[in-house]
Amino acid sequence: MVICLGIVFFGGTNISTNDSLTEVSPVLTIIAMATKIPSTMPTETLEVTRIAGTPTPSYVDPTFIMGDLVEIFGTEGDGLRVREDPGLTSRIIYLGIDTEVFEIIDGPLMFDGYEWWLLQSPYNEARAGWAVGIFLRSIDS
Numbered sequence: 001m002v003i004c005l006g007i008v009f010f011g012g013t014n015i016s017t018n019d020s021l022t023e024v025s026p027v028l029t030i031i032a033m034a035t036k037i038p039s040t041m042p043t044e045t046l047e048v049t050r051i052a053g054t055p056t057p058s059y060v061d062p063t064f065i066m067g068d069l070v071e072i073f074g075t076e077g078d079g080l081r082v083r084e085d086p087g088l089t090s091r092i093i094y095l096g097i098d099t100e101v102f103e104i105i106d107g108p109l110m111f112d113g114y115e116w117w118l119l120q121s122p123y124n125e126a127r128a129g130w131a132v133g134i135f136l137r138s139i140d141s
Contacts, residue, residue, distance in 0.1 A: 063133065064117060068104045070136040072096045082129035086116035093129045101139065108133060 064070060072080045079095040086109045096102070096119075105128070106118035114132045121127035 064104045064107070064136070064138065066104055066106070069122070069139045070102055070104060070117075070119070071139055072098050072100045072102070072131075072135055073137050074098075074135050080131050080135045082119065082127075082131050084129060086130040087111040088114075090130065094127065096131065102127075102131075102136075 075098055077098065079097050081092045082094050082096050083090040083092055085091075086107075088111075101122065102119035103122050104117055105120045107130075108115040108117055109130075110116070114134070116130045117133050117136060119129060119131050119136075
């Protein structure tokens with residue numbers, strides 16, 4: 001440290017003109033981020049088919065009566081399409097999930113080979129619509 005102070009104090013370097021300085025241009029180094037490369041690349045598109053097909057409707061006397069509480073079941077996680085009107089071509093209002101509870105408020109009506117029930121959520125009156133009965137079961141009170 002004493003040597004450094006001596007050099008600064010007594011002028012250890014002697015640069016008298018700017019001629020000895022060279023112009024330095026800035027250097028920019030770009031480093032690419034590492035990316036993960038999959039070990040195997042897909043070579044073809046696979047077609048996925050559902051193994052456990054859609055349940056076939058059973059044509060029996062009505063299982064539910066007005067005011068019954070029912071839950072959605074058996075959709076294997078696909079959910080139940082609740083529609084504006086009974087029938088497969090009717091507009092879908094929302095998708096009900098397994099174990100979701102509804103009250104029967106009308107039905108059954110037979111359309112497109114299925115028994116349709118008018119459902120309404122006991123917690124939200126806006127969630128009402130028609131659904132196929134094969135994905136519904138009574139809740140024991």
